[in-house]
Amino acid sequence: MARRKKPTARQERLGAELRKLREAAGLKGREAAALLGTDSAQMSQIEFGTAGVSEERLRRLAAQYACTDTELIEALVAMATDRTLGWWEEYRGLLPTPFLDLAELDYHSTYRLDVEFLHIPGLFQTEDYARAVFSYRVPELPADDLQLRVRHRMDRKAIIEGTTPIPYKAVIHEAALRIKVGGRTCSRAQLARVLEFSEADHITVRVIPFTLDDFAGATNAMMYAGGAVPKLDTAVRDAPHGAAFIDSEAQLGAFRTLFRKVEAVSLDPEQSRDLIHRLAKEL
Numbered sequence: 643m644a645r646r647k648k649p650t651a652r653q654e655r656l657g658a659e660l661r662k663l664r665e666a667a668g669l670k671g672r673e674a675a676a677l678l679g680t681d682s683a684q685m686s687q688i689e690f691g692t693a694g695v696s697e698e699r700l701r702r703l704a705a706q707y708a709c710t711d712t713e714l715i716e717a718l719v720a721m722a723t724d725r726t727l728g729w730w731e732e733y734r735g736l737l738p739t740p741f742l743d744l745a746e747l748d749y750h751s752t753y754r755l756d757v758e759f760l761h762i763p764g765l766f767q768t769e770d771y772a773r774a775v776f777s778y779r780v781p782e783l784p785a786d787d788l789q790l791r792v793r794h795r796m797d798r799k800a801i802i803e804g805t806t807p808i809p810y811k812a813v814i815h816e817a818a819l820r821i822k823v824g825g826r827t828c829s830r831a832q833l834a835r836v837l838e839f840s841e842a843d844h845i846t847v848r849v850i851p852f853t854l855d856d857f858a859g860a861t862n863a864m865m866y867a868g869g870a871v872p873k874l875d876t877a878v879r880d881a882p883h884g885a886a887f888i889d890s891e892a893q894l895g896a897f898r899t900l901f902r903k904v905e906a907v908s909l910d911p912e913q914s915r916d917l918i919h920r921l922a923k924e925l
Contacts, residue, residue: 649691651743651887652750656721657691658889659714659874660703664689667707677706695722717870729797736790740885745794747876747887748801753808753868755901759815759850759860761823762832764795765802766812766839771832772796774824802845808868811846813904815860819849819921826925833922840915848908849917857907862900 649657664674675685678699687693695703700722704715730745748754756763762771772795776788783791802810814836822829840847850857865878877888877897888894909917 650746652746654691655889657689659718661689663707663709697723713871714873717874733794737794741794744885745798747867748798751808751867754810755866756812757864757904758818759863760818762818763812765799766836768832768835769796770824770828807844809844813848813908815850816852819918830922830925833918837918846911847914849914850908854907859904864897866897
């Protein structure tokens with residue numbers, strides 16, 4: 643297969659998972675390459691996502707690595723053979739690659755967990771709210787780039803608004819609900835939108851109130867995307883260069899624990915709706 647100049651995050655993840663399986667089997671890259679009748683350079687390219695791998699080769703590697711997790715193997719095969727050109731491809735060359743990687747991650751997610759402290763979660767944001775957020779960027783974005791980012795964010799809502807929405811849980815701190823992003827009118831409309839989403843059967847909204855005693859977790863904003871199998875889950879954190887994708891089992895376990903902790907101290911869905919409704923009336 644031809645070498646890729648810039649693999650997607652999903653392609654890199656496939657390679658990373660194959661590397662984990664090889665390392666768990668105690669094999670060196672050159673030994674794995676020999677199993678495929680290729681060289682170390684080609685094996686390295688596969689594991690870094692810059693080269694693809696066929697279903698036949700992937701299954702051969704899994705067998706040689708003594709991997710008996712059939713669900714994981716089938717999920718990896720699906721990743722290797724998937725040729726989906728999703729809606730995000732229309733933004734290729736127009737937006738930075740992390741925007742496309744996030745949209746592709748959304749598309750393949752089986753569920754989502756979000757925790758936000760200063761902003762309304764992106765999947766809930768109205769156009770005006772998203773525009774206000776992107777407008778605050780320094781240096782200021784050209785009008786066309788700003789509109790592209792807003793439109794892309796609206797398109798990402800397909801995973802909770804489309805014909806086959808995924809389960810979605812959002813925990814939002816009261817601070818994010820009170821900050822008047824875009825002004826009062828924008829904020830009022832935004833809170834109304836959150837309330838509307840909270841009524842959907844597949845969506846759960848919980849609020850961490852200011853009145854909560856002994857809460858020290860306000861630095862733990864997160865986005866967690868469920869994979870085809872738990873080992874393919876992904877956590878996403880903001881980083882100086884853009885979104886950072888996290889896939890180590892230990893870190894994923896830590897993020898799941900963090901979500902359970904903030905979920906446990908938040909208001910239940912009905913109490914959360916009551917608080918959001920009250921805040922909207924105050925605007």
